[in-house]
Amino acid sequence: MGVGGNFWDALKPYARYEGFDFLRDKKVAVDLSFWIVQHEAALKSSYVRNPHIRVTFFRTINLFSKFGAFPVFVVDGKPSPLKSQARIARFIRFSGIDTSDLPVAKEGISADRNKYFVKCVEECVELLKLLGMPILRARGEAEALCAQLNGEGLVDACITADSDAFLFGARCVIKHLNPRSKGPFECYHMSEIETAMGLRRKHFIAISLLVGSDHNLNGVQGVGLDTALRFVKNFSEDEVLDRLHEIGSGAIPPFHGNSVSPSKCTRNADNDLKKLKDRHCSLCGHPGSKTAHSKVPCEPCYSINGVNCYKKAPGFKCVCSGCEREREEREYKKNENWHIRVCNKIAADCNFPMNEVIEIYMGIEDREVFRPLSWKSPEIELLIDFLAYYQNWEPSYVRQRMFPMSSTIFLRERAASSSENLLHGQYEFDSIQRLKVRYGHEFYEVKWRNSSSVMRSVNDPASSEVSNILSTPQPEEIQTDESTSGLDELDVPQIHIDDGGSFILTDENLILVQKAFPDKVNSFLKQKEIKESKRKSTSLRSGGTCEKSPTPNSGVQLAITDYYRSSKRLKEEKDEEDLARNSETGLAKEKGKGSSATLSKSVRRRLLFG
Missing domain, CATH: 3.40.50.1010 (5'-nuclease)
Structure with missing residues (x-):
């Protein structure tokens, strides 16, 4: 709270x-x-x-x-x-x-x-x-x-x-x-x-005394946050707590005000006499009488109207010195009365201010709790x-969830010392797959090679399962065992199997990867530039070819018999291609079912993290 x-x-x-x-x-x-x-x-x-x-x-x-x-x-x-x-x-x-019926504790x-x-x-x-x-x-x-x-x-x-x-x-x-x-x-x-x-720290402590906190729920009765914010601004940080002590003991400190300059409101007898300001015209509202203005228009009206005074608009406020002074006096008196009312509310609380609360916030923690901060593996x-x-x-589930943390530690150590060690003594940095955007943030998708992913011994009961996995490249994301949300959600590493080797794909920070493996990053960026240049050249060439081919807008018109004959031939060729594609897809699906039907998610996870 x-x-x-x-x-x-x-x-x-x-x-x-x-x-x-x-x-x-x-x-x-x-x-x-x-x-x-x-x-x-x-x-x-x-x-x-x-x-x-x-x-x-x-x-x-x-x-x-x-x-x-x-x-x-x-x-x-x-x-x-x-x-x-x-x-x-x-x-x-x-x-x-x-x-009402609960007993009152006597010993605290x-x-x-x-x-x-x-x-x-x-x-x-x-x-x-x-x-x-x-x-x-x-x-x-x-x-x-x-x-x-x-x-x-x-x-x-x-x-x-x-x-x-x-x-x-x-x-x-x-x-x-x-x-x-x-x-x-x-x-x-x-x-x-x-x-x-x-507002500064002591102002906030004063506000907590007025509106309540974890150490005093009630605060001062009838004082809300807006009132407390406005009230403490009347005092500087060095004096605010002392003034609250004075108010709590019954004394009301003088009100200086923030909206009105003290030089304009001296609060002396002369100002009280000046409240009897000059007469104002009932028609236009400017200084002077209506009779005088009917003979000679006042200067403010004459500068606008040029002839006679005109009737003042609704909500008109005169800006002469006497009217300004009167408004300042009223505002000052209003704020002063508000200040006195708040002080009276504070003084009505017999326990205000609670010195124990001030000591809690201003106290210093025990220095013995400090020690050099260090992070271990x-x-x-x-x-x-x-x-x-x-x-x-399962152990494989824990290792899988720990992998992002382990890879971050590995990249930090690599950036600091350029060591040639393997991640967990098993995974080596292979390459950067792509620049990935996740939740609006950019990452490098890093490919980690499992250096120990060689075939297990023939005597190993799971060797047949490993063989099935390695022989069927099926990159697939490992699904979590339990639902996650918000800050709990982890970017689950993906399994990628290629050419008989197993890899893990993780999302890593761009700057961290650059510091740890600058050569890999430079190579990735160069390859990306080459691919983009090839893609642009290919699109240009394909665009030129399309311009040479006869189209309805190219000015070449086919005979009506040639048009229908060519359309029929193209349709037949398209149907044959669709039929062949569907048959190949069906065979691939049947093959995929036969090779992955026996592989559960936990088995795949154990093979890489077990």
Whole structure:
């Protein structure tokens, strides 16, 4: 949740829409609880096995491989008693329970979290360790530590839906990522919000005190978000919290106003006397009397009409100095009365402001949680055992889903050291197939050769199945065992079999492939240019041939007997070609059925990833 009163809606006009590669090669802090809580409905469903593990697994691979980021996961520590109390109050509020008969706790409220949720978090932490991701445990709230990492420059952005990350000092917050979207995603930069709204971190803390937050649901009675935004703008960042303390103790600070310059509204006795402004004509509304204007027209009317004063239009406003001063005085008095009413509402709250909330937002996390951030290679075999136990997934299924992450690590290491190692000691970079556009984003479709795809031993029971697969080239996409959506969806590697060798096709980032294999990229681009030039020359030649052939517009007219005779002959030839094509297609289908009828999807997956 974060700050109450639909705080995200107030920030949305100032969001920047970043491109798909914004997070590439950047460190990003992830609030792990946010991922789990976001799929609370899935946690309660019975048809998905351990959805929190599944969500964390797929999202981490996607964030690492597709977006190219270096994620740092942050886990909640012990929540503050205020947040625990607010959580219980929120539950009671939305459940409709009558609290009149409930006993009142005398010793405070337990800060322990739900045991089932804690169990889910710890299982996800174990999974992330096997994936090689760095994990930090906050002393209190995870979004607080994410914000501190971002504020101190240790990470480039935070991924969280808690808007109070800005109150903890975050500089760049990403609320939601969707790799299936063709458009950019929303990114909130604190520097741009400060410039556009004129508000800074302490202003946001003051707003949370007025409208409520995760640590105080109610806020001040009768004060909404629009009122809070307008009210805190009357004070600078350095004085806003001190002024709220004064108002809470009953003192009303003087109103300076934003819309009116103090030099124009000195609020002295002379201004009160000047309210008795000069007389204005009842006909035209300009300074002067109607009798005088009937003799000599006033200057504003004379400059337009040229003869006499004319009747003022509906809604007419005089712009003379006296009228302007009067309107400024009225506006100032209106704002001053509004300021006093808001101060009275704040003073009516005996617990305002809650110093505990200010200390939570302004406090500093324990420095002991920091350590050098490092990303390790995933422990594939232990991952297979872990996911077989919790998700009942086959080893080949896990290896298949891990392949995009493994290929990203391989390309990064290759770009850094130009090593000649194989991917998993088994796959080598073969070639670039094509430039692929997926969800509006460009990728290279890379072809990985399975160097160990030689025929298995004759004694191997599966050698006959391998022989059937390798002898029948049937490039086919491996289908997933479970449905995926949103950030959970992975680009499943495709199997390609050609000339007795097996290959895997993956989508890789253009820049990463260029850094890792510049020669391969240059060769691919040259071949692409050659193909395009050949295609253009072929189209030109075919166009010239068509011009030489007799057509109805070429000026050559056939005799009517020749026309019908030639049309009949062409129709007969076309029918013969269609018949031959259909017979060949039928034979091919029968052959395909005979060769692939015994091959299940799991068998094909095990052959390449098993």
